[in-house]
Amino acid sequence: MPKSNAQQRALIVGAGIAGLTSAWWLERAGWDVSVVEKAPSFRAGGYLIDFFGPGHEVARRMGLLPALEARRAPISSVTSVDSSGRRRAEISAAAYEAVADGVISLLRGDLASVIRAELRASIRYGTTVSAVFDDGRVTFPDGSSDEFDLVVGADGVHSRVRELVFGPSASFVRYLGHHTAAFSVRDVELSARIGHRYQMLTVPHRMIGCYAVRDGAMAALMLYRSASPELPADPAAALRERFGDLGWVAPALLSVLPEDVYYDEVSQVDMPVWHRGRVVLVGDACGAVSLFAGHGASLAMTGACVLAEELTAGAEGAFERYQGRMKPAVEHTQEFGRRFIGWMAPSSAWRIALRDMVLRLSGLPVVRKLIRGSVAPDVDGVLTPAT
Numbered sequence: 001m002p003k004s005n006a007q008q009r010a011l012i013v014g015a016g017i018a019g020l021t022s023a024w025w026l027e028r029a030g031w032d033v034s035v036v037e038k039a040p041s042f043r044a045g046g047y048l049i050d051f052f053g054p055g056h057e058v059a060r061r062m063g064l065l066p067a068l069e070a071r072r073a074p075i076s077s078v079t080s081v082d083s084s085g086r087r088r089a090e091i092s093a094a095a096y097e098a099v100a101d102g103v104i105s106l107l108r109g110d111l112a113s114v115i116r117a118e119l120r121a122s123i124r125y126g127t128t129v130s131a132v133f134d135d136g137r138v139t140f141p142d143g144s145s146d147e148f149d150l151v152v153g154a155d156g157v158h159s160r161v162r163e164l165v166f167g168p169s170a171s172f173v174r175y176l177g178h179h180t181a182a183f184s185v186r187d188v189e190l191s192a193r194i195g196h197r198y199q200m201l202t203v204p205h206r207m208i209g210c211y212a213v214r215d216g217a218m219a220a221l222m223l224y225r226s227a228s229p230e231l232p233a234d235p236a237a238a239l240r241e242r243f244g245d246l247g248w249v250a251p252a253l254l255s256v257l258p259e260d261v262y263y264d265e266v267s268q269v270d271m272p273v274w275h276r277g278r279v280v281l282v283g284d285a286c287g288a289v290s291l292f293a294g295h296g297a298s299l300a301m302t303g304a305c306v307l308a309e310e311l312t313a314g315a316e317g318a319f320e321r322y323q324g325r326m327k328p329a330v331e332h333t334q335e336f337g338r339r340f341i342g343w344m345a346p347s348s349a350w351r352i353a354l355r356d357m358v359l360r361l362s363g364l365p366v367v368r369k370l371i372r373g374s375v376a377p378d379v380d381g382v383l384t385p386a387t
């Protein structure tokens, strides 16, 4: 637990959504904040996320909504296509907005850059921590060491801080039976072919989704069932093998795969306790909900805000109160994510047909209500009322 005095120093490990948002709130609460990030430089682009729920309210409180709106991807519909690219079913943007109230679709990198632009703390890229102790002592890979009042592990689903302080990943990570790859790439021709509709091709156990972002760029997501969480040595080769026969834009996408394509197992993180001594985890590091749940960025921002609020309210018991407010929302969203697997990666042709039928009927209020229950878990009440 951090001591309470005027000169408090915080180290944040990971400059993703949770780390940057933690830095933002802690800075404003008077902390002296340092951030380390293992990537060599800021990661732009990435995958398309739907951003709504409590994170949207946190962004409003941070004054970020105008900048986020400016980066909003203008999605006109969500369309299911067959392997020739013919439309099978569609949900209009109006219907989607009705079910996902206030949703902003944007690139993960755009969300991160909007938060980063508001930070005073400098970020040390290309480095990490090699040892972390729960009394706040930290060693860095260059051999230097330091001591902090607070160490925030915001280093994602494969958190190093979690491993160093709480134990091996295997104790906390729940594999959801799929691998995923996501990337954005500039390709004017492909981008024009796809247009501003989120288009997805689904065959049993495999899915490709893509969308034209802006300036000839597009974002793509690939998802497939795999019995083992073990990642392939050559992700690009694994993707070519899995998706090469799929038709539609699959061959074109596979031909423009960037070298640094995001590739990972799809998993959730489930830990009984998120803090030890002066060390606390935020975001995916302690509560990844997975892309099936689709609210990870929103919850990462919410967790960062709630943590800073509780530290400001008083050091004594702050971590317990933070976890007490966040964990039920995370668990609820995780459960919802596990139920959503069958929607996003249906296991049979008839399940795909059923999902497409629901999309086709999305104009009906009763069906919208059903879809709303499937895309938006109810996590109201995590945030204190707006002032």
Ligand SMILES: Cc1cc2nc3c(=O)[nH]c(=O)nc-3n(C[C@H](O)[C@H](O)[C@H](O)COP(=O)(O)OP(=O)(O)OC[C@H]3O[C@@H](n4cnc5c(N)ncnc54)[C@H](O)[C@@H]3O)c2cc1C
Pocket: 013, 014, 015, 016, 017, 018, 019, 036, 037, 038, 039, 047, 048, 049, 050, 051, 052, 108, 127, 128, 129, 154, 155, 156, 157, 158, 159, 160, 161, 180, 181, 182, 221, 282, 283, 284, 285, 288, 289, 290, 291, 294, 295, 296, 297, 298, 299, 300
């Ligand atoms: C394909 C896909 C689609 C998604 N769609 C949505 C969506 O629609 N809506 C939504 O809200 N969420 C979505 N998510 C989830 C969302 O992106 C994550 O939940 C969110 O980014 C979590 O933020 P985070 O900061 O905890 O982790 P991350 O964003 O993963 O950031 C962790 C950071 O820590 C850094 N790091 C890792 N290890 C170390 C280390 N040892 N030392 C220093 N730094 C380190 C990483 O480089 C990274 O910058 C999606 C995720 C994926 C993969």
